[in-house]
Amino acid sequence: MDNTEIMVTVAGLGLIGFVLWYFFFSARVVASAVVAAGGVQQVDITVRGGYSPALIEVEAGRPVQLRFYRDEEASCSEELLLPDFNIRRELPAFQTTVVDLLPQQPGSFEFTCGMGMLRGRLLVK
Ligand SMILES: [Cu+2]
Numbered sequence: 001m002d003n004t005e006i007m008v009t010v011a012g013l014g015l016i017g018f019v020l021w022y023f024f025f026s027a028r029v030v031a032s033a034v035v036a037a038g039g040v041q042q043v044d045i046t047v048r049g050g051y052s053p054a055l056i057e058v059e060a061g062r063p064v065q066l067r068f069y070r071d072e073e074a075s076c077s078e079e080l081l082l083p084d085f086n087i088r089r090e091l092p093a094f095q096t097t098v099v100d101l102l103p104q105q106p107g108s109f110e111f112t113c114g115m116g117m118l119r120g121r122l123l124v125k
Contacts, residue, residue, distance in 0.1 A: 033058045063102050
């Protein structure tokens with residue numbers, strides 16, 4: 001191998017490493033619910049230009065309480081939709097809005113802002 005080949009190989013390995021790192025760490029952004037008294041699965045979500053965390057893992061058959069704190073006034077995030085649960089909710093700025101639901105079935109359920117621009121996902125196991 002000459003120097004160019006070595007450089008290309010190193011760059012390629014670096015890129016692969018980066019992709020693996022990215023997926024590994026994105027996977028870790030999945031938040032599992034904290035099970036509070038009464039078996040309610042609570043998750044705190046910050047809303048600011050997106051949902052953080054955007055991937056939330058919960059267990060089926062147990063009540064879920066999503067606590068959205070909207071940390072901005074940007075109008076994009078003022079409405080929250082969880083179509084699979086028929087939920088449409090206003091999120092007042094700088095307040096926590098509690099959304100209760102009971103996922104009966106395992107699955108992957110999207111939640112979005114009113115325009116479908118901000119996206120998050122509830123993974124029910
Ligand atoms: Cu929006």
